[in-house]
Amino acid sequence: DIQVTQSPSTLSASVGDRVTITCRASQSISSWLAWYQQKPGKAPKLLIYKASSLESGVPSRFSGSGSGTEFTLTISSLQPDDFATYYCQHYNSYPWTFGQGTKVEIK
Amino acid sequence: EVQLVESGGGLVQPGRSLRLSCVASRFNFDDYAMHWVRQAPGKGLEWVSGISWNSGSIGYVDSVKGRFTISRDNAKNSLYLQMNSLRAEDTALYYCAKDMGNYGEHYGMDVWGQGTTVTVSS
16 A cells, blocks of 8 residues: 655644655655645645645645655745645545644744 | 435444435436545545446445445435444544546546535444
């Protein structure tokens, strides 16, 4: 099974900061990776699919990059609404797996 | 608005069974793969199972193989998860989610329900 490892687990940042979260797959998954945002008590929200494609309605400050085994989610200028937990998830083959999550906290 | 509504959760004793349901509305349900994702209290997301648009391709996380069965009824716009031999570690909020890709394609999960809670305890 393919595992995905996300880092860091927690990130403290200020409004306006550039934030980067990394996801590593245990083997090549081409570009079959998605990123989600989850706020407390809410269902996850799809941000990025196919490693770098922005989901409709998602602000352009979110971007994804990478292929193979190394991927990143970047928030170019952190906004108050962005404080949440972020997950990567591969969909190369069953079983799909999520990363452990990165909680973005207010510094 | 595209919507998924889960039901069937509850408190169940270890070793017993439970069947979750998810009803979809306002999209062509039979065009898309569907998934179950769970989240244990205070923990991260875990993909549990997925089923293709025509039920021809099905997958499970290793921890539920042989105990859980995913199915769908396209005529009823419904997704199901039959959970047998439940364990304390199956306690979680279970989400139903729609695959963004249609037919055989996958692009991640773009529509989620509000979840239904399963608690396994004696």
